[in-house]
Structure formats: C-alpha cells, structure tokens
Amino acid sequence: MAQNDSIQLFEDKRIRTAWDEEKEEWYFSVVDVVAVLT
Known part of the structure; x- marks a missing residue:
C-alpha cells in the first residue's frame, strides 16, 4: 500500500x-478529529 x-x-x-x-x-486520525470537535 502506497501511502502519503x-x-x-x-x-x-x-x-x-x-x-x-x-x-x-x-484516512483521518480519530484522536485529532475528536480533539477538533470538542
């Protein structure tokens, strides 16, 4: 899997x-998304 x-x-x-x-x-980091939303 090639990944950037x-x-x-x-x-x-x-x-x-x-x-x-x-x-x-x-793909997004769940930890970062939750931090933005809270």
Whole structure:
C-alpha cells in the first residue's frame, strides 16, 4: 500500500491524515478529529 502522510488544518487545528493511493481514500486520525470537535 502506497501511502502519503500529511497534516490538514481545520479551524486552525491540525488533523493527521494518510492517503491510500490504491484505494484512493483519505484516512483521518480519530484522536485529532475528536480533539477538533470538542
């Protein structure tokens, strides 16, 4: 699985992401998403 890691910004908070080229899907860190929403 080829994977590119990057950081996305949402309301000035960082969310770790990973791109799966084979499936063409983004994966997001649940811990980071919950931190942004709370």
